[in-house]
Amino acid sequence: MASGLHESSFTNPVVRWIDQRMPVFTMMQKEYGTFPTPRNFNYFWNFGALAMINLMIMIATGIFLAMNYTAHTSLAFDSVERIMRDVNYGWLIRYVHMNGASMFFIVVLIHVWRGMYYGSYKKPRELLWILGVVIFLLMMATAFMGYVLPWGQMSFWGATVITNLFSAIPLVGNSIVTLLWGGFSVDNPTLNRFFSLHYLLPFVITGVVFLHVAALHITGSNNPLGIEPKGPQDTLPFHPYYTIKDSVGIVVYLIVFAFLVFFTPNYLGHPDNYIPANPLSTPAHIVPEWYFLPFYAILRAVPNKLGGVLMMFGAIAVLFVLPWLDRSPVRSMRFRPIAKWLFLLWTVNFFVLMWAGGKPAEGLYVVISRLSTAYYFAYFLVILPLLGKIERPLPLPESISRAVLRGGGPLPGGAAAKPMEKA
Amino acid sequence: MRVLTTGKAAMLNGLKGAALAAALALSPLALGLAVPAAQAAEGSVAIPDARFQHDRMLGTFDRGALQRGFQVYKEVCSACHAAHLLSYRNLRDIGLSEAEVAAIAASYQIPDGPNDNGEMFERPGRASDRFRRPFANDAAARAANNGALPPDLSVIAKARPGGGNYIHALLVGYEDPPPAGITVMEGMHYNKYFPGHQIAMAPPLNSDGQVQYGDGTRATVDQMARDVTTFLAWAAEPELETRRAMGIRIILFLIVLGGLTYAVKRKIWADVH
Structure with missing residues (x-):
């Protein structure tokens, strides 16, 4: 064996040559191929993969939007409408990006809800959970700045209201607001820095997502029973069992997404954002x-x-x-x-x-x-x-396999989980 | 009965929250079904549903109405309202021929320049030109309109709660004299559907036959309002028909793909259940 080379189990000569020098194939095989995953996931466990897909869709559409967008107060609104009218499939790219933000929050809120319901945040997954909350915060910042970019009435007034919140901080509040604005009101410098940060933050999110997944692959996934797998009888290799189960979820997700994009693209938005920003006219209700x-x-x-x-x-x-x-x-x-x-x-x-x-x-x-x-x-x-x-919790099942193999379906509450019962 | 309300945009947003809750809890369908659930806000007038065919889930624009609507826009609205996001070439989409579009464009004098002597000049319009604005700038528009600024109509159908139904209602919602007990300010006009009921725009469509339709359609005020609203809905969302046609194909494809994916999932999982 050549010294310093990774011992690869791949036989394809090209794959093997790369893998010996940089074992990415071994890593992928370990983390996404044979990775032992609890066998009892329900469809709530799709939403992490869905969030990942959504992030990729947002970055892909965002890159093409940025090629056609102009970050200037006097041009931004019209440049967005130009994308809608004159750029090939620009309306599609923009509506996917716009509704993709809503889909991202739907998916991530369900993902967080699942973590809370099944106690996924508990030891040993605390850091995994904290990284998730960091992603959620970054998402909110990114979404907020993205909503400012079309420079409609709600963009402008939303930015004004939210950035003004920082003025409540004692002593340094007003200085922070001036820094955020790049001046003394929401104006062109604000739009420019928001565009810059809106492009930057998704890549920061990608980085934290990487950490989130890395932490997940140390502790392993939680599962609907909330008990740890005790051996191979409790787990399945990630591929093909969960790649195919996630695929089912992805198609259903895409159907919901497509419905929003193609049939009700502006339903989740606000009509006022199709009025160009006007600092002299405040909307009746800023939402x-x-x-x-x-x-x-x-x-x-x-x-x-x-x-x-x-x-x-x-x-x-x-x-x-x-x-x-x-x-x-x-x-x-x-x-x-x-x-x-x-x-x-x-x-x-x-x-x-x-x-x-x-x-x-x-x-x-x-x-x-x-x-x-x-x-x-x-x-x-x-x-x-x-x-x-x-609280007196109900008795926990002895193991995942014992609970699952009883009937195949999810347990009806705790009643079926008497530890002594035979499978 | 489907009703939307004037003003109170925030009410709609609250309902969106509720609708979203329903959507999360039930199915993608709930989202669509929740739209007509909007109810009248306090004190405002419910906007009647004008039942435009393009407002249906899979509806398309009525080509005749689009062309008549453009005529109404050209002969009535465009005296004060710009639609600067539209180009004359876009009119090919509503069924006009290349020659017709060229003739329409050429009937306008478009500011251009500077020329070799450094001077601005005007020339006949081309199909690639944007719609000519009626006023040089906002100040000129205000000066000519008693201080009020006529909004640009390019995306107006997307920019008002209620969309086309609101525009149609507004155009036929004038009452002269105003209802008993209401005093309208100097230079303002009473409109049942305008937020606050006092609008600076004089009734733009005020008598039957104001526009001479070439296709024999009787130009009643309601007909003209419907036609121009259809035109404005197209102006705001020219991609609407392409979008819906693509949407149907994509969703049908995804349903088939979903069925196949689920079948594969069942097969793979068959041995571990």
């Missing part, structure tokens, strides 16, 4: 994109500006410490009779916040926003720590 509405509702639920800003960022920050707030050793909500219902209530509450965020901040809407905000935080800061002490 962010739908995926920011829950956090927008939290912001407006607090009567104090700094308090509102802190609560809004706190709503994400609390996710970072979720692995330590949830004291229960049981991961999957299937075996947590109380936490399960309080978490489903939290989920409904999230949609209530989303609804309230789109309403004017007045009257009953404010009351509802406040109650919902209170429950949003109470779930993390009070309910989860307490339940770890007082």
Whole structure:
């Protein structure tokens, strides 16, 4: 054996030659071929792969949009419409990119929800979860700056409202806002830096996604039962079992995506963003994109500006410490009779916040926003720590294979999971 | 009954949140079905559904209405409203011939220059020119319109809640005299569907036969409003027909692909269940 060469198991001479010098084929085979994966995933485990696909779609369409976009306040709006009219398939590329942002948030929100329901954030996957929250934050920053680029009314006023939030920070707030704007109001320098950062951040996201996947491949995936695989009888090689299962999910995802793009491309947007930005005319109601509405509702639920800003960022920050707030050793909500219902209530509450965020901040809407905000935080800061002490979880199944091979389908709650039962 | 509302854009957005919740919980279909669920906001007037054929999920533009609508735009709207994102060549899409487009373009004097002497000049339009703007700039437009700025109509159908239904309603929604008890400010006009009900634009379509249609269609106010709305819907989304045709093919393809993929998945998994 030649010294310094990797010992490759590939026989194709070209593949082997490369693999001996740079074992990427061995690595791919290990991480995506034979990688042992719990055999009991349900379709919620598609959403990580879907998010990856979505990121690639956004980068691919974004590169072609950037070739035709002009980042200048007097040209941006028309350059976007020129893409829609005069660039070959420009309307397709732009509608895919625009609705791709919404699809990205739908996919990632479901991915996060799955992590919360099945306790994927718990030891030993805390860092994996934290990297995920970092990706979510980067996504929000990227989406926000992307929405500014068409330079419509909501672009301009959304940018004005959101960047102004930083002025609530004591002492340095106003300086930060000036820095963000590159001047003393949202104007051409703001648009230029947002375009630059909007192009940069997706590659930062790609980097963190790489770390997220690297961490995942150390701990291995969680699964719907929330118990660790105990041996080969509990796992399947990633390929072909999960490559094909993910493929099914990808096609369904593409159908939903295609429906949005081809039949209701502007449904999730706001009509005001087809009015060119006008600093002299404020829209009646400034509303962010739908995926920011829950956090927008939290912001407006607090009567104090700094308090509102802190609560809004706190709503994400609390996710970072979720692995330590949830004291229960049981991961999957299937075996947590109380936490399960309080978490489903939290989920409904999230949609209530989303609804309230789109309403004017007045009257009953404010009351509802406040109650919902209170429950949003109470779930993390009070309910989860307490339940770890007082909740009696249902008995966990002995192993994944024992639970799965009983009937083939998912377990109906905990009832079927009596450890002593024979398969 | 499908209704949309004037103003209160935020109401729509709240509903989007709710619709999205439904979409996440149920299926892609829920998203589409949630659209007509919009309800009237407090104090505003519900916009009647004008039932345009291009508003249907798989609808196409009525070619006759597009050409008549362009005539209404040309003879009425374009006196004050620009549509600067459109070029004369785009009119080929609504069924005009190359010669007709060239003739229409040539009937306008387009500012160009500077020439070799450094002077700006005007020349007859070409098919590649953008629609000529009625005013040199916004200030000139305001000066000629009692201080109000007539909005550019290129994407107006995408830029108003309710889209074409709103434009149609606005064009036929004038009431003179205004309803009892309402005083309209000097130079303003009462319109049932305009947010705030007072609009600077005088009724643009005010009498039957205002436009002489070449195809024998009776030019009632409602007909003219419908035709020009169809034209503006096309102007805002000229790709609409291509988009829907492509969408059907892509979704049908994906359904077949999905069936095949699922069959392969079942086969691969058959031995481990």
